[in-house]
Amino acid sequence: MAVLGSIREVFGIDRLRALAAVAAHGSIAQAARALHMTASGVSQQLAKLEREAGHALLEPDGRSVRLTHAGRILAGHADLLLTQLAAAQGDLADLGQEVLGPLRIGGVGSAVRTLLPDALAALTADHPRLRPTVVDGESVDLMPRLIHGELDLLLIESWAGRPVPAPEGVTLRTLVSEDVHVALSERHPLSDRRTVDLADLAGTAWACCPPGTAPHEALVQALRSRGVEPDIRYLLAEHATQLALVARNLTASLVPAMSARPAPPGVRLLATRPALRREIRAAWLTRAESPPVRACVAAVEAHCRSTGEGPPAEGGAPAPAVP
CATH class of the missing domain: 3.40.190.290 (D-Maltodextrin-Binding Protein; domain 2)
Incomplete structure (x- = not known):
């Protein structure tokens, strides 16, 4: 534990996460896709980490790169640290299974307007110590904020023929079709x-x-x-x-x-x-699933059931024209 603590103090978590992603995916490009970053952004993080470590962490491997011996050692410690941090977040969130504290939600405008108001009203009435905050935006901008831990829960859209990808480590649940x-x-x-x-x-x-x-x-x-x-x-x-x-x-x-x-x-x-x-889907980091996230998803699902959000069943009458 002392070693992990000292590593966390010396190296930034984002830089360790970038190294762990390269170790897991085998290239900077694949790591960038997994982290929803640009390849240059990952490279910058790794360059800073090399300066902090005082060792070369990557070496050329044809057109790609591979970890050096020092890189493999540090990547192993990074994996342990990231696992420990995720476990700590889960333990704190599950403390007493209470729905309390901050819940940072991001969503596309139509989902925020249509699904969230009643769901949040019911949720905060049942759990007055919960402190939800909401930002709206497009799925392409919100997903990186979820991946980087800036948001806890998303309500994003997925269009038939252009389905939203399921990034590694993200749970998706369809709420409305x-x-x-x-x-x-x-x-x-x-x-x-x-x-x-x-x-x-x-x-x-x-x-x-x-x-x-x-x-x-x-x-x-x-x-x-x-x-x-x-x-x-x-x-x-x-x-x-x-x-x-x-x-x-x-x-x-x-x-x-x-x-x-x-x-x-x-x-x-x-x-x-x-x-x-089109579908509206809830998205959250699997490792960071918490009582507030579960309670909010359940509240939105209850709202959808009570209001019949979504289209008629297959073969039903077409939507009426609006005069």
Whole structure:
């Protein structure tokens, strides 16, 4: 224990985590993917660690690298330390199995707005010593914050055809599965349909979330699969803002069911051909699962059961158009 304590004092935890990842995955590139970092970021961490250790920790191995003898020794200690830290976090969180203390939540806007308010109200009423905090954002930005320990629980989206990856050490649980609709102005020539083939929307201007986000990638993939090159003119993070432009017949938008409530006057929601779906998933670090995380996931699941969040069963009636 004394050795581990002294290692922790001398070397930063993030740098030891980078070394352990290279040892586990065999390359800086693979370690970077596992840690949701850039390869240059991992290299910088390892360069600092080498200076602190006073030994070369990596050596060239063809086009890749391998650990030196000193690197293997330090990586072994890093594994022990990281395991000990995870166990300590679990022991403290499980103390008495009480749901108390901070709970740092990140989520996509529609999930935060639709799923969290009632769930958190019930949760904090039952556990007044719990201190939840919430930030919204896109899955691509929130996942690294979970991996690095800045957040405890995420509510992220996963679109059919562009499923959210399950990083190593992260538990994913599906909370909601829902239809995705095309939002058109009631003045659009195709707005009287109940279902629209995406191929029929060639030449249509689109509003969408910024590049790199799951909704943007899902829209591009869905249109190109029907032979349509996307004409995305409005990059807007919020579906509510996209729908405001749809209502003025400026654009079309792909909108998940929970994001379309309430839709502004003048907007109609059409089922798509092929059908598109989105899931909202809870995500947390498996090693850092705690009573607050478990209680919050359970509260959101209870909310979903009580409100029937999500689409009708397969084969059910299509979503009604919004006048």
